Amino acid sequence: MQDLQRLAASGRVPAPEVMAARARRWGWWYYVEYWLRTAKAWFQSILIYMVGEPLLYLVALGVGLGTLVDNGVGTVDGVPYLVFVAPALLISTVVMSTGGELTYPVMAGFKWDRLYYGPHATPVTPAQIATGHLIGVLIRFVVQSLIFWAIMVAFDAVPRGVLVSALVIPIGVLSAAAFGALLQAYASTLQDEGYQFAFVQRFVIMPMFLFAGTFFPLSAMPVYLHWVGWISPVWHGTQLARQVTYGAVEPAWLTVVHVLFLLALTVVGVLWARRSYTRRMGS
Amino acid sequence: MPPVTSVVPGDPIVVAEDLTKVYGDNRAVDGISFSISQGESFGLLGPNGAGKSTTMRMIGGTLTRTGGTMRVAGLDPAERGPEVRAHLGVVPQQDNLDEELTVRDNLIVYGRYFGLPHSYLRTKADELIEFAQLTEKAKAKTTALSGGMKRRLTIARALVNEPKLLLLDEPTTGLDPQARHVLWDRLFRLKEVGVTLVVTTHFMDEAEQLCDRLIVIDHGRIMAEGSPRALIREHSTREVVEVRFGAQRNAAVVDQLEDVATRLEVLPDRILVYTDDGEAALEEITGRGLNPITSLVRRSSLEDVFLRLTGRTLVD
């Protein structure tokens, strides 16, 4: 027969105060661990996607569509179309992936599967759950950006050099964090069935992909549409990425604006999400 | 639109022979035969995964069987699914109300699936809403209903085509005691007006309350058949004494209880002492200085029948 005495009190568990103190410091990471564990199940299919998507986009839009552009205006921003569009595709695909990772799964956490309520019953706080979920997703984006970058190198689309161009990886992750944290916070405020996500997809994510300087410089659009780029993390991220892959020329102050804009959005998003999670799970 | 065939009075409404459903290696339903008469209230009792729901779905032809024959109202549900289901009202284990529609529209739209005319459905919907005690909620979306309300609406919906045969799969699982009694009352009234009920359940009290006759199923096979009372008489004693001595002592005292009981069942947490006179047996036990931590004398139930037949408890 099982020794229930030892099961109930083996003496190997630290005091509650000690466990609470650990969770206060590392609770967010416990949630990241949990997220990575569940992500392992999908990792294979995500991996195929993370390799396949850059290949498809670079061949179709870089090489295929590039042929048309090279026959049209010739170079864009002083480089072949493939080189021009590749960093933008990296940024947009990574940012667009937040549309899958930080919408319905957040809804599932609160409502459908109530996955957040498991850790909520432990010393881990709602704010830590919010941050943990975001960081778990960002780890995925590190891998995704890394793979995309490697494929860009293979396509010879990084004239500024392999080493410098590797900076697209942190730029990609930062861009995704800037948009993703806001999206996560917004998703956490929704009580309904989440049809709003279809709107976000169609009226925020899709226009960002199409109009924020990805396929053509902002200057190809009428001035009254430039604001779409200015408010879009995709444009700021893309402009940074272009500097490190092919040395796009920009005034220094603008580069500073790009970085500050992305950082500011991230901070606002994270704070908003932490507050919203705390409020929703506390009530 | 009247169904092509009508039920011949006196004939059984459901006849299943050697019914089998195999999923890969798993024989979910393993050659069971039964027949259900008109107006009868028939139960399928067994633990989760015994094959009850699978059997139910084969009656309606919404699941293809692997082998055996089945006749519902004289028709084979696998060949004439739509016509067979025109005779049926189905209450599935999990509510499947249309969440995109209101309470009232759920009833009307569901009736349209039977090809019933709007003129009939307009008045019918109101009657059913009354039956389900949902008059206040008629215009609400189904997502706004409580568990018990959803269940009542699902049952009301199953009555829209005035079926002769109502299939109820775990009708009260997940409901609180009060909601269960309200539901049982509704079902009882239907039975009184001649509707044939087929009920699956893993609740003893429900089977005892609702069923004239039942089959006990385990691992896809029939273990016993009869009325609840007959089954208890046949497979158990009149009363049971439940005694607890604490995890360490239970095993030790069994030997000293052998001669007190007609039969003993030793469960991990308690010992069941089967006897026709519970109070006397309990007195005898305490008289021997065995002093159980807790004790309870109760009447035998179908739970005991199941334990006897399978060596397992129903809810685990």
Next chain:
Amino acid sequence: MSAPSQDRLPATEQPHLRLQSGERPLAALYGRNARSVIERGFKVIARQNWAVLVSGFFEPVLYLLAMGLGLGTLVGEVAGPGGAPIAYTAYIAPALLATSAMNGAIYDSTWNVFFKLRFARVYQAMLQTSLGPMDVAIGEIFMALFRGFLYACGFMVVMLVMGLVTSPWAILMVPVALLIAVGFASIGMAVTSYLKSFQQMDVINFVMLPMFLFSATLYPIEVFPEAIQWFIKAMPLWHGVELMRHLAVGFLSAATIGHALYFVAMTVFGVWFTTIRLRALFLR
């Protein structure tokens, strides 16, 4: 008394495994009441958030504006059907209509069907009644076509306003959008019968995305080696794109008929395929 067990039919001869019984073809699958499923669809649309329905129309329009007007400044003119140069916007507009018809049909016949089957249990409720799986399939495909029709009409209006309609034949682009949709929807529903989880749905996206990117939608396929071109030409979307493009400028040839026949054949195959998979899809 062991005789009875021997009269058991071997599984392959079980009568219910046939698609039809003696009296009426498809009696096991069809309750002749697909209309009620359609009625339910309209009731839902009437109560639904209208903005959701309308928003579906914007996706191809946004593509048209971004790619046509923005990218068009970099590309200039390209060779249209028959070799005559046309504006880049006019080149991609018909392709976007074909793609949108495909996307809508595939979404409705895969994701939507899977969700209603497994999560909302809408079909489970329908199949408790005197409906058969075929009533459900017909009703749902009809609703998908109805939405497709609305979007196609909306897109045509946008094309008219932008001055991209240059031939009276272009009016046929609306029925052709429906033809493309019914072809994809019928195959999509059969494919859904094999799906077991949402994750597998990604596989579908993985077929759709390359089809969109490579089927002469945004640039001619001549940029690719010939072997790849043949592969693309075997895929349905390329035929849809070419067919639309021919109609848009009124350049009709034997090839136009060929492309249309491709979709007719695809629809016939899809309907047959879905019919034999109906049990696997709904009665499991």
